Each structure stands twice: as C-alpha cells, then as structure tokens.
Amino acid sequence: MFDMILKIAMVVIAIVLIILCLLQSGKSDDIVNALTGQSSNLFAEQKERGIDLVMSRMTMILGVAFFVIAILLRMN
Numbered sequence: 001m002f003d004m005i006l007k008i009a010m011v012v013i014a015i016v017l018i019i020l021c022l023l024q025s026g027k028s029d030d031i032v033n034a035l036t037g038q039s040s041n042l043f044a045e046q047k048e049r050g051i052d053l054v055m056s057r058m059t060m061i062l063g064v065a066f067f068v069i070a071i072l073l074r075m076n
Contacts, residue, residue, distance in 0.1 A: 003076055010069045013062050020059045025052060 048056050 003073070006069050006073050006076075010066065010073065013066050013069065017059065017062050017066060020055055020062070024055055024059070
C-alpha cells in the first residue's frame with residue numbers, strides 16, 4: 001500500500017516538475033550574449049522576484065522530494 005502511494009506521488013511530482021521547468025523564464029539569452037561578446041547582465045546579481053521566485057523554490061523542493069521518493073522506492 002505504501003509502495004503504491006509512493007509510486008503515484010512520484011508520477012505526480014514528475015509531471016509537476018516538467019510543467020514548472022517549461023514555465024520558467026529562460027536564461028539562455030544571457031549565456032548567448034556572454035559568449036558572443038554582446039553586452040549582458042549574466043554576471044550581475046539579479047534577484048528573482050514574484051512568480052519567478054515561487055516557481056524556482058517549488059522546483060527545488062519538488063526536485064528534492066522526487067529524489068527522496070526515488071531512494072525510498074529503491075530501498076523497499
């Protein structure tokens with residue numbers, strides 16, 4: 001029973017993680033600008049604010065939860 005709950009939780013967390021990663025704003029423009037020599041704010045300190053901060057923290061928390069559940073399932 002506990003094993004089945006963990007498997008369902010893992011699938012749900014995986015789907016939510018995929019959605020969160022796709023919704024986050026990309027930072028690839030900054031990397032491209034840094035490599036091509038254009039002016040960029042890549043190394044400037046930029047703080048995430050608002051929804052970006054919430055999504056970033058949710059991604060981190062769900063990522064940790066995903067790996068914890070994976071370890072728990074493997075130990076069973």
